[in-house]
Amino acid sequence: MALETELVIPHSAQNIIEAYADRDFNEHLSKKVGAELLSFEVNGPLDGAFEIVTEQSMAADKLPDIAKKVIKGQVTVHVTHSWGAPDADGSRRADTEVKISSAPVSATSAQNLHARGDQETLSTVRGEVNVNIPLIGKKIKAAAEPYMRKFVDLQAREVSAWIAGRG
Numbered sequence: 001m002a003l004e005t006e007l008v009i010p011h012s013a014q015n016i017i018e019a020y021a022d023r024d025f026n027e028h029l030s031k032k033v034g035a036e037l038l039s040f041e042v043n044g045p046l047d048g049a050f051e052i053v054t055e056q057s058m059a060a061d062k063l064p065d066i067a068k069k070v071i072k073g074q075v076t077v078h079v080t081h082s083w084g085a086p087d088a089d090g091s092r093r094a095d096t097e098v099k100i101s102s103a104p105v106s107a108t109s110a111q112n113l114h115a116r117g118d119q120e121t122l123s124t125v126r127g128e129v130n131v132n133i134p135l136i137g138k139k140i141k142a143a144a145e146p147y148m149r150k151f152v153d154l155q156a157r158e159v160s161a162w163i164a165g166r167g
Contacts, residue, residue: 064143090115
């Protein structure tokens, strides 16, 4: 099972990009999932190709039950979003890499923001969790993917509320 989801966000792709590249939004989103934002960096101009690099820390008890059997204490999650330059209509694509420092667990995904004018964007996310733990790796992967889906849904709701609150 892999992550595949499509959500309509009632804002322009540019407004979504600006929120994603905002440290305050990232701190807000981290708190929503019970994590602490340790570092945040934007490399490059938002009107071209750029990267957002974050690192969050969270308690292992926030993980799926099966993962808590092998991962203890604090978990540090390193995330790199590599955004491409906008298309002619303002659509954007990001390739994302997620690495957990204290476990052989990672994830990759691609997010496309399909611009539908100034008032609507279709966000599509396709991703895969990779777990290199003998015997229970497949169980951890199966448990992690629904968490990823919940995060993508939460991110879409929160970015929409964030933009609306600043409009």
